[in-house]
Amino acid sequence: MSSEYEKIKQEEANRVRILSEALPYIQRFAGRTVVIKYGGAAMKERALKEQVIRDVVFLSCVGMRPVVVHGGGPEINSWLGKLGIEPQFKNGLRVTDADTMDVVEMVLVGRVNKEIVALINQAGGSAIGICGRDGNIISARPRSEEGIGFVGEVSTINPQLIESLINAGHVPVISTVASDETGQAYNINADTVAGAIAAALNAEKLILLTDTPGLLQDYTDPSTLITHLDIGKARQLITDGIVAGGMIPKVKCCVRSLAQGVRAAHIIDGRIPHSILLEIFSDEGIGSMIVA
Numbered sequence: 001m002s003s004e005y006e007k008i009k010q011e012e013a014n015r016v017r018i019l020s021e022a023l024p025y026i027q028r029f030a031g032r033t034v035v036i037k038y039g040g041a042a043m044k045e046r047a048l049k050e051q052v053i054r055d056v057v058f059l060s061c062v063g064m065r066p067v068v069v070h071g072g073g074p075e076i077n078s079w080l081g082k083l084g085i086e087p088q089f090k091n092g093l094r095v096t097d098a099d100t101m102d103v104v105e106m107v108l109v110g111r112v113n114k115e116i117v118a119l120i121n122q123a124g125g126s127a128i129g130i131c132g133r134d135g136n137i138i139s140a141r142p143r144s145e146e147g148i149g150f151v152g153e154v155s156t157i158n159p160q161l162i163e164s165l166i167n168a169g170h171v172p173v174i175s176t177v178a179s180d181e182t183g184q185a186y187n188i189n190a191d192t193v194a195g196a197i198a199a200a201l202n203a204e205k206l207i208l209l210t211d212t213p214g215l216l217q218d219y220t221d222p223s224t225l226i227t228h229l230d231i232g233k234a235r236q237l238i239t240d241g242i243v244a245g246g247m248i249p250k251v252k253c254c255v256r257s258l259a260q261g262v263r264a265a266h267i268i269d270g271r272i273p274h275s276i277l278l279e280i281f282s283d284e285g286i287g288s289m290i291v292a
């Protein structure tokens, strides 16, 4: 037999192994809710965007119940720039005055949300775009820090509308603009909202897509990926300063959602094509999985 023939046989065997490895996961997770936070780096490139969307449609097709919570920080920055407004952040949160709030709402609800919805529908899914204000799914209150304007935190989540959409076969796509009881709009960090929604839906998984391989023991060295950890270890990583910067709110929201009943939280690299499928449906996974 030629070596070329051997190579083709080997490739076929690998393809079959990958498909077959997925079966127990597909069976185990059918009917389960998965909340995916999509934002930041994984959203910048069109090709990557389409792959993330295909993964979401795939989850739907194999009987899982995906919910997408999206950010869009880089796109907000770009539109603020076009309007001559300099983006400002305090401790990773966007300082949101009244003009900035208008732009945040226009960009997240009017553009980013509808683009994701259109891509899911184009890929054969059925997505419905909503924001925290729709059906009062998210009630906001102002954060306690001084001088950050209309930055909110989640006061309550009302999961009924989200559940009705899922039960009717749709993929809810949620922007993180929410109202307080007076109707004032607030800008809430998308990781925080994803964690709160995962908890309110009693989700099987919370998946945060970001721009690193996952949680790293040394964040300058991708080979130090921590593939599995529990809440205790996650808290310790924060205390020891190993988790820093923008990763702190992500790990904290994972820990909070796990404490409220979510079965597993995953921090994975949204720059890797089909990272969601690789994490959920393969034995090794590709990122960090945190469990209670």
Ligand SMILES: Nc1ncnc2c1ncn2[C@@H]1O[C@H](COP(=O)(O)OP(=O)(O)O)[C@@H](O)[C@H]1O
Residues within 6 Å of the ligand: 039, 040, 041, 209, 210, 211, 212, 214, 215, 216, 217, 218, 219, 242, 243, 244, 245, 246, 247, 248
């Ligand atoms: N222990 C760690 N492991 C991985 N990344 C870390 C760690 N500590 C800090 N980070 C930083 O956190 C960043 C991710 O947070 P952030 O930039 O806010 O993500 P996003 O824009 O995707 O929401 C990484 O790019 C990395 O620089």
Ligand SMILES: CC(=O)N[C@@H](CCC(=O)OP(=O)(O)O)C(=O)O
Residues within 6 Å of the ligand: 038, 039, 040, 070, 071, 072, 073, 074, 076, 092, 093, 094, 104, 151, 152, 176, 187, 188, 189, 190, 191
């Ligand atoms: C209060 C606050 O900072 N809100 C974020 C909301 C969007 C977001 O979280 O987007 P990424 O996930 O893409 O960073 C912002 O205005 O950028």
